[in-house]
Amino acid sequence: MRIAKDHCFRPSRAYVGVGSNLGDRMSYLAKAARCLVDTAGVKAIQSAPIYETRPVGPAGPDNFLNTVFALDVCLSPLQLLRILHDIEVLMGRPLAPPRGGVGSRTGARTLDLDILFFDDLVFQNDELTVPHPHLHHREFVLRPLNDLDPEFSHPELGLTVRELLAALPPSEQILGVFAEAVTFAHT
Numbered sequence: 001m002r003i004a005k006d007h008c009f010r011p012s013r014a015y016v017g018v019g020s021n022l023g024d025r026m027s028y029l030a031k032a033a034r035c036l037v038d039t040a041g042v043k044a045i046q047s048a049p050i051y052e053t054r055p056v057g058p059a060g061p062d063n064f065l066n067t068v069f070a071l072d073v074c075l076s077p078l079q080l081l082r083i084l085h086d087i088e089v090l091m092g093r094p095l096a097p098p099r100g101g102v103g104s105r106t107g108a109r110t111l112d113l114d115i116l117f118f119d120d121l122v123f124q125n126d127e128l129t130v131p132h133p134h135l136h137h138r139e140f141v142l143r144p145l146n147d148l149d150p151e152f153s154h155p156e157l158g159l160t161v162r163e164l165l166a167a168l169p170p171s172e173q174i175l176g177v178f179a180e181a182v183t184f185a186h187t
């Protein structure tokens, strides 16, 4: 049997949180998806509906567009993180991370891409923490994640996405659906 060099037997499922609150927000989200579709090692990408959300903390006056991409990847988590970082920079995000640490919403940004889950991996080093440490507090993450995979179980907390979303206190953070879900095909 011959196996192509880039073959992988079982792609990993990664969920990536996506946000933008600067400039042409929808175009940054669409371009990010297009970049990922064109990346070797990314086998499929599906987007949840895109929500318009109020900024949390000192992120400027402008509302965010937020969604989650489900990716099937033949990549390691650190390879994926570096690809996401390159796409953020390509979209004009400054190289230095904003103050506030991982996943902070401090500062307006053209594009923010965070790895939320990578299969059921629990991992931490200087570059990457998976599952994303703040995801279970954030409606702007959990709502689109719930649209894609409500039964996905948080590997550390032992609760499904549906349960995590139901446990959040009521908020008026989500303003509405801005655009419907999209599946991106390889060209």
Ligand code: AMP
Binding pocket: 081, 097, 098, 101, 102, 103, 104, 112, 113, 114, 115, 116, 126, 127, 128, 129, 130, 131, 132, 133
């Ligand atoms: P942010 O401001 O959310 O884009 O955070 C960027 C920094 O967080 C980068 O230096 C990443 O290496 C680090 N980081 C740690 N864990 C994650 C994660 N799960 N997803 C994205 N960035 C992460």
